[in-house]
Amino acid sequence: MDKFFYYLVTLLESALSVVGIRATYEEPRYAVVERLDRGVELRAYEPRVAVETDAKGQQDGEAFGRLFRYITGANTGGDRIAMTTPVESGGRLIAMTVPVEQGAGGTMRFYLPKTVAEAGPPEPTEAGVRIVRIPAERLAVLRFSGSATAEARSRQAAILTQVLDAAGKRTEAPPFFMGYDPPFSVPFLRRNEVAARLAPS
Numbered sequence: 001m002d003k004f005f006y007y008l009v010t011l012l013e014s015a016l017s018v019v020g021i022r023a024t025y026e027e028p029r030y031a032v033v034e035r036l037d038r039g040v041e042l043r044a045y046e047p048r049v050a051v052e053t054d055a056k057g058q059q060d061g062e063a064f065g066r067l068f069r070y071i072t073g074a075n076t077g078g079d080r081i082a083m084t085t086p087v088e089s090g091g092r093l094i095a096m097t098v099p100v101e102q103g104a105g106g107t108m109r110f111y112l113p114k115t116v117a118e119a120g121p122p123e124p125t126e127a128g129v130r131i132v133r134i135p136a137e138r139l140a141v142l143r144f145s146g147s148a149t150a151e152a153r154s155r156q157a158a159i160l161t162q163v164l165d166a167a168g169k170r171t172e173a174p175p176f177f178m179g180y181d182p183p184f185s186v187p188f189l190r191r192n193e194v195a196a197r198l199a200p201s
Helices: 003-018 061-071 114-119 150-166
Strands: 030-035 041-045 048-054 080-082 093-095 100-102 107-111 129-134 137-144 176-179 192-197
Touching (some): 048 061, 061 107, 137 150
Antiparallel strands (some): 041 137, 048 107, 048 129, 137 192, 176 192
């Protein structure tokens, strides 16, 4: 993919994401296995691979920058990122995926496309960035729209926790945030989620 086309695709995807169109992004694969009150979904996720770094919270621009630099070339292959698939060999392009996961434990993750994960992702060249392999797991997820302020995320996490408690579902760790849209997207069209990893049954 030449440089002009690369930037054109990136620009078009950014423009589409303003109005909540995110069909060009690859998501981790999952199946909804149960639906609970208040719109909470129990999802079974396939194994996946992510690049992650330590973060101070959702608005940590330095953490986001480290991950973004990885997908735009700060890796052993010098691979550039297109905001779409495909993955190409030799100066290959890695598609950016959604969601961006931000946990209370101080990490931020970008999930890598399935084809990159299967081929073996290039190693990061920047300190503090690492590849992580996540096994198959079940998450409890509550979707919401609007601005994902700390207050909004806390409020939704409380709802998620209440629903899981009422259903007798145990979690392994506190809820975390998954964002699917850039901050300049129209708020009521945004897809935000709070999620919690479920303890094995």
